[in-house]
Amino acid sequence: MSSNSMSDPRRQNKILRYKPPSxxxxxxxxxxxxxxxxxxxxxxxxxxLMLKLKWCAWIAVYCSFISFANSRSSEDTKQMMSSFMLSxxxxxxxxxxxxxxxxxxx
Amino acid sequence: MSWVQDWTAHSQYLVMRLVLTLPTLLxxxxxxxxxxxxxxxxxxxxxxxxxxxxxxxxxxxxxDRALEEEEEEEDSTPSPRPTASVGDEEDDEAVVELxxxxxxxxxxxxxxxDIKYDTEEFEGFEKSNPSSKDPINILTVPAHxxxxxxxxxxxxxxxxGLLAYIMNYIIGKNKNHRLAQAWFxxxxxxxxxxxxxxxxxxTSMEAVSTGKLNQENEHIYNLWCSGRVCCExxxxxxxxxxxxxxxxxxxRMMRPACDQVQIKVTLNDEDMDTFVFxxxxxxxxxxxxxxMQDLSEFCSDKPKSGAKYGxxxxxxxxxxxxxxxxxxxxxxxxxxxxxxADKIExxxxxxxxSGPKLMQEEGQPLKLPETKKTLLFTFNVPGMGNTSPKDMDxxxxxxxxxxxxxxxxxxxxLNREGKLKADKNRARVEENFLKQTHAQRQEAAQTRRExxxxxxxxxxxNEEDPERQRRLEEAAQRREQKKLEKKQMKMKxxxxxxM
Numbered sequence: 001m002s003s004n005s006m007s008d009p010r011r012q013n014k015i016l017r018y019k020p021p022s023x024x025x026x027x028x029x030x031x032x033x034x035x036x037x038x039x040x041x042x043x044x045x046x047x048x049l050m051l052k053l054k055w056c057a058w059i060a061v062y063c064s065f066i067s068f069a070n071s072r073s074s075e076d077t078k079q080m081m082s083s084f085m086l087s088x089x090x091x092x093x094x095x096x097x098x099x100x101x102x103x104x105x106x
Numbered sequence: 107m108s109w110v111q112d113w114t115a116h117s118q119y120l121v122m123r124l125v126l127t128l129p130t131l132l133x134x135x136x137x138x139x140x141x142x143x144x145x146x147x148x149x150x151x152x153x154x155x156x157x158x159x160x161x162x163x164x165x166x167x168x169x170d171r172a173l174e175e176e177e178e179e180e181d182s183t184p185s186p187r188p189t190a191s192v193g194d195e196e197d198d199e200a201v202v203e204l205x206x207x208x209x210x211x212x213x214x215x216x217x218x219x220d221i222k223y224d225t226e227e228f229e230g231f232e233k234s235n236p237s238s239k240d241p242i243n244i245l246t247v248p249a250h251x252x253x254x255x256x257x258x259x260x261x262x263x264x265x266x267g268l269l270a271y272i273m274n275y276i277i278g279k280n281k282n283h284r285l286a287q288a289w290f291x292x293x294x295x296x297x298x299x300x301x302x303x304x305x306x307x308x309t310s311m312e313a314v315s316t317g318k319l320n321q322e323n324e325h326i327y328n329l330w331c332s333g334r335v336c337c338e339x340x341x342x343x344x345x346x347x348x349x350x351x352x353x354x355x356x357x358r359m360m361r362p363a364c365d366q367v368q369i370k371v372t373l374n375d376e377d378m379d380t381f382v383f384x385x386x387x388x389x390x391x392x393x394x395x396x397x398m399q400d401l402s403e404f405c406s407d408k409p410k411s412g413a414k415y416g417x418x419x420x421x422x423x424x425x426x427x428x429x430x431x432x433x434x435x436x437x438x439x440x441x442x443x444x445x446x447a448d449k450i451e452x453x454x455x456x457x458x459x460s461g462p463k464l465m466q467e468e469g470q471p472l473k474l475p476e477t478k479k480t481l482l483f484t485f486n487v488p489g490m491g492n493t494s495p496k497d498m499d500x501x502x503x504x505x506x507x508x509x510x511x512x513x514x515x516x517x518x519x520l521n522r523e524g525k526l527k528a529d530k531n532r533a534r535v536e537e538n539f540l541k542q543t544h545a546q547r548q549e550a551a552q553t554r555r556e557x558x559x560x561x562x563x564x565x566x567x568n569e570e571d572p573e574r575q576r577r578l579e580e581a582a583q584r585r586e587q588k589k590l591e592k593k594q595m596k597m598k599x600x601x602x603x604x605m
Contacts, residue, residue, distance in 0.1 A: 009335050010302040016339045018308040018320075018330035058264045065268065069275050069351040072323050100248060102260040 034075065037067035041083050045090035054094045054102045060087035271352045278349030279324050285365070286327045286344050288495030290319050292502055300509055301340070302333025324350045336377050336516040340508075343368040347491055358491060365487040366451065367501060369508055373479040377516050378457055380528045383434050384424040385412065385443070386452030390484070391422045399475065400458040403535050415440050418447050426531065429524045436514070442507040449504060451484040455515060458532070474539055481515060483508055 041063030048057030064083045071080060255262070294317075297304050305316035308330075320328040325346045332339035345366045348354035382404040384394060391409040395401050401424055409422035415435040417423075421443065425431040434455070443450065459482070460475040485504050489497050520528060540547075562582060569575040 009300055011333055011335055012302045013333075014335070014338075015303045015313045015333040017313055018306040018332075018339075018341075020308060021341075061264075061268065062271070065271055065275075066351060066353060069271075069324065070348065073321060101258040104260055 034071040045087045048090040057090035274352045289498040301331035306330045338372045367485045369483040371481040378479045381430045382426045382456045384454040390452040454482040
């Protein structure tokens with residue numbers, strides 16, 4: 001395991017600090033899922049609010065949950081929270097305006 | 107549109123409510139009125155004794171009942187009141203007649219009143235009768251006014267789905283965390299005996315081992331080790347499956363995948379000789395050859411089988427030259443490869459590593475991408491997704507292999523021939539690159555020159571002082587002249603040389 005017989009391969013003087021590779025790395029290599037899901041969630045919640053479609057609002061809630069699950073730790077929690085709150089408000093507003101339950105498409 | 111339907115249903119509901127309440131209101135109004143009329147006859151009179159004939163209300167029930175009854179029996183037809191007129195007729199015929207006529211008149215009136223009263227009494231009932239002839243519409247109460255949760259079953263389904271997602275998130279996150287911890291616990295000793303710095307997130311002031319994995323994501327964990335002979339540092343990435351995302355879990359049921367451990371060892375310039383080499387399973391080799399910049403440039407041959415060295419059939423080798431393969435595939439390495447062939451995805455040694463090929467956007471990049479001497483290892487965790495923490499121990503020999511490779515690469519040196527070939531290869535690649543970008547670089551240089559000229563001209567124009575302007579212009583002109591002369595000289599020299 002060691003390069004020289006019996007000697008310790010560790011070298012204190014050769015320590016290099018960790019540099020997060022994100023500055024160099026290709027942004028295309030990173031997983032685009034959380035960004036897409038964030039965008040989709042916002043679009044669906046806007047649709048749900050404007051057009052008073054309950055199923056849009058529910059899908060928006062799901063999208064924001066998926067985006068949260070896939071998010072990188074370096075990402076802003078504020079954006080996550082804002083998309084989450086927007087989708088919840090879309091659901092609540094749809095039900096306040098029209099308390100009837102959703103009808104299935106079949 | 108469902109919202110239109112909702113609106114129309116709602117409005118219909120309101121209209122029906124109004125329609126139903128109208129008759130009830132009318133009924134309510136009519137009942138007190140009719141009760142009032144009944145009150146007129148209540149004083150000492152029996153309601154049940156009202157007859158339909160015209161004399162009914164004028165019959166003196168209390169005094170002359172027997173007389174009346176007799177009279178009535180005799181007179182079936184409506185005739186003037188019989189009561190006291192018997193005695194009167196003898197005395198005052200005229201009076202009686204008058205009375206009779208008066209009675210007639212009165213009687214003439216009373217039938218009408220009677221009828222009027224009768225009709226008024228039963229006014230509400232008559233009116234309500236026609237409505238009973240209409241078909242009865244039984245309306246369904248809108249679902250949100252019913253006191254049952256059953257109509258909300260779609261919402262309950264949605265909420266259940268959300269709860270399932272959250273449960274899966276928690277379970278998946280914990281499983282990934284446990285797997286990472288198990289891996290680290292089994293490898294900790296080996297790493298700590300080989301590296302001075304184990305675990306660093308780059309944020310602390312001093313280079314102190316954190317001794318912990320760096321969690322980048324719910325499914326990616328990093329570990330940076332440094333402080334060893336022969337290498338600059340080693341970055342280990344535990345890339346687990348996205349167990350915390352339910353969609354991914356469902357997708358994986360269609361397409362199985364496995365957790366991966368990626369190790370990237372960066373080396374100093376003196377630690378490695380110049381060669382490019384890769385070994386791994388066939389699919390991975392084919393993919394890497396297309397994707398990686400250095401493999402596509404230096405290892406242009408198709409992946410070769412490693413049967414010559416005794417490797418199993420599904421492992422293939424990409425190498426710059428035969429000597430490199432011979433040098434790398436020594437007995438110990440082959441031993442490792444054979445024993446753990448199922449866990450090895452790819453092993454890639456390169457002194458020209460610059461990452462995957464960049465997608466060309468506008469044109470090719472003007473500079474050669476920066477290269478770094480690197481060793482890359484990608485291992486598959488056994489279990490194909492259903493791994494348990496115990497499986498992490500089976501990766502320990504692979505880490506031994508990594509350490510062994512680092513030392514080996516440091517010792518490996520190409521012989522003279524190999525070195526010449528390697529240098530030639532690198533020069534060739536560089537030349538190709540320069541040729542490809544030549545046109546672009548020329549253009550870039552041209553534009554830069556133009557920009558400089560324009561900037562100078564502008565400066566001259568903007569000078570307010572006419573004197574300075576003149577002087578600057580003259581200086582620029584002189585410079586241009588000099589350049590022209592130089593060019594001419596060069597042309598002359600070339601001509602002379604050609605001759």
